[in-house]
Amino acid sequence: MIGWVIVLIATLQVGNAMTHEAGCFTEWLNVDDPTGDGDFETIAAQNLAQPDSVCDQPLDIEFRPTSQMSTSGGVIVANPITGFTCTNTLTSSCLDYEVRYLCPATFCES
Numbered sequence: 402m403i404g405w406v407i408v409l410i411a412t413l414q415v416g417n418a419m420t421h422e423a424g425c426f427t428e429w430l431n432v433d434d435p436t437g438d439g440d441f442e443t444i445a446a447q448n449l450a451q452p453d454s455v456c457d458q459p460l461d462i463e464f465r466p467t468s469q470m471s472t473s474g475g476v477i478v479a480n481p482i483t484g485f486t487c488t489n490t491l492t493s494s495c496l497d498y499e500v501r502y503l504c505p506a507t508f509c510e511s
C-alpha cells in the first residue's frame with residue numbers, strides 16, 4: 402500500500418515539472434506600492450499599466466518582497482487567476498512586493 406502512494410506522488414511531481422518546462426516566466430512586475438490599503442499587484446492592474454504583459458491564463462504565480470526586510474505584515478492572497486494582493490491591517494503593514502507569472506509556451510513564443 403505504501404508503495405502505491407509513493408508511485409502516485411512521484412507521478413504527480415513529474416507531471417508538474419513537465420508542465421513548468423513547457424512555459425516561461427514573465428519579468429518581475431511591480432505596479433503598486435504598499436501605501437494606502439496595501440500592495441495590489443493584480444493581473445488587471447498589470448495589464449492596464451502594460452497591455453499584454455501577462456498571458457490570459459497563467460499557470461502559476463510567484464511573489465517576493467522588493468527589499469531584504471524579513472518582517473512582513475498584511476494579509477496576502479496570491480493566485481494565478483487574479484494575481485497578488487497584500488492588504489494592510491490595523492496592526493501590520495505590507496512590504497512592497499513584485500510578482501511574476503508562469504505562462505504557457507504559446508505565450509512565450511509570441
Ligand SMILES: [Ca+2]
Pocket residue numbers: 431432433434435440441442497498499
Ligand atoms: Ca508592489
